[in-house]
Amino acid sequence: SQTIHQWPATLVQPVGSPLSLECTVEGTSNPNLYWYRQAAGRGLQLLFYSVGIGQISSEVPQNLSASRPQDRQFILSSKKLLLSDSGFYLCAWSTGTGMYEQYFGPGTRLTVT
């Protein structure tokens, strides 16, 4: 069966510090991968998605970047965090076969202080 992992689960970082969040998927090949941010009490905002290794599409201009160094690894990064980067970050995957259903990881709670 397929599983998706995210780490760390929680993170507290000062303003101006770098960020690296990691997501890995097991049990599937060539998935589409997604990074979302969720502000408290709000909906899901798509930040990045990837249809293959090295292929990243950005949905909104921001202080973050994403990379996909391996087929089932998706990384969210920042060189200098802003207070507005605080939120709940979710990674998701879909089969890449036109099925649309996305499967979410457990999320990372980021607090920028």
Add this chain to the structure above:
Amino acid sequence: GESVGLHLPTLSVQEGDNSIINCAYSNSASDYFIWYKQESGKGPQFIIDIRSNMDKRQGQRVTVLLNKTVKHLSLQIAATQPGDSAVYFCAENGSNFGNEKLTFGTGTRLTIIP
């Protein structure tokens, strides 16, 4: 741009009663819709989906209804239980053919009253 909106941000239902969560969508090109349940501090979990060639689909205690004429989607939960308390999101595929992106609504918080 496209958006998926929810009529009610919060909903309280007595345990054992049925609940209905509504969702309006704006993109007439959408042909796939999905409901997710998100418990506090966790990632969203798939509940049920429906394609535009259907008006109704049933799962275990849940039913999704799709009215394409008025661009309306609803999730019915039968005989609600305390574990149903969560935020529920609807999502649509919009015009995102080929990349499987979904557009999410803002969510409805469902509270089950014991």
